[in-house]
Amino acid sequence: QVQLVESGGGLVQAGDSLRLSCAASGRTFSSYVLGWFRQAPGKEREFVAAVTRSGGGSRYYADSVQGRFTISRDNGKTVYLQMNNLKAEDTAAYYCAAAPLIQSLTSKPPVVEYWGKGTLVTVSS
Numbered sequence: 001q002v003q004l005v006e007s008g009g010g011l012v013q014a015g016d017s018l019r020l021s022c023a024a025s026g027r028t029f030s031s032y033v034l035g036w037f038r039q040a041p042g043k044e045r046e047f048v049a050a051v052t053r054s055g056g057g058s059r060y061y062a063d064s065v066q067g068r069f070t071i072s073r074d075n076g077k078t079v080y081l082q083m084n085n086l087k088a089e090d091t092a093a094y095y096c097a098a099a100p101l102i103q104s105l106t107s108k109p110p111v112v113e114y115w116g117k118g119t120l121v122t123v124s125s
Contacts, residue, residue, distance in 0.1 A: 002026035002114055004096040009119030012086055016123070020081040022096030022116055029098060032113075034079040035060075035105045036071065038092035038121075045095065049081060050105045060106060065090075088125040093118040 008020040024034065035050030049071040050060045059071055070082040079096065096116035097105060104111040 004098060004114055004116035006094065006096050006116045006119040009094060009121045011122045011124065014087055014123055014125045016086050017082070017084045018086065018121060020083065020094055020119060020121075022079045022081075024077045024079070024096075024098060024114075029077050032098045032100060033057075033102045033105055034073055035097045035099075036079070036081045037095045037097055037110070037112075038090075039095070039118075040089075040092040043092075047106055047110065048094070050097075050102060051079060052102055058102070060102060083121070086121075086123045088123050091121060091123045093120050 003025050004022055006022045012018055031053055033050050033052050036048040037045050038048050039045040048062050048065055051071045051073050052058045068085045073079040095118045097112040098114040099105050099112050
């Protein structure tokens with residue numbers, strides 16, 4: 001059974017940092033693109049960041065998080081999202097996602113093969 005399990009969400013103040021983790025299991029993900037999306041209350045789910053294959057993959061970021069968030073992955077099955085200088089507008093449920101191609105995650109709408117169930121990040125101002 002394929003699973004993507006997120007962790008690391010919580011309540012922080014503006015300017016703080018958080019690191020989200022997503023553990024993938026149930027199949028080989030080394031050739032998959034792993035990424036993060038977020039969905040704020042009343043808004044559509046949006047792309048945040050993605051990293052291609054493990055071991056030196058390329059990274060992609062939404063403009064709104066560029067320079068503040070860093071995505072990384074290790075061993076092909078765990079992806080992280082380091083979030084620095086958090087802002088109130090970063091408040092959302094954050095979802096891990098996996099797809100064979102980067103275009104699948106960055107397209108609108110995205111074509112995601114596997115989703116996690118999400119972890120909530122709340123940033124108080």
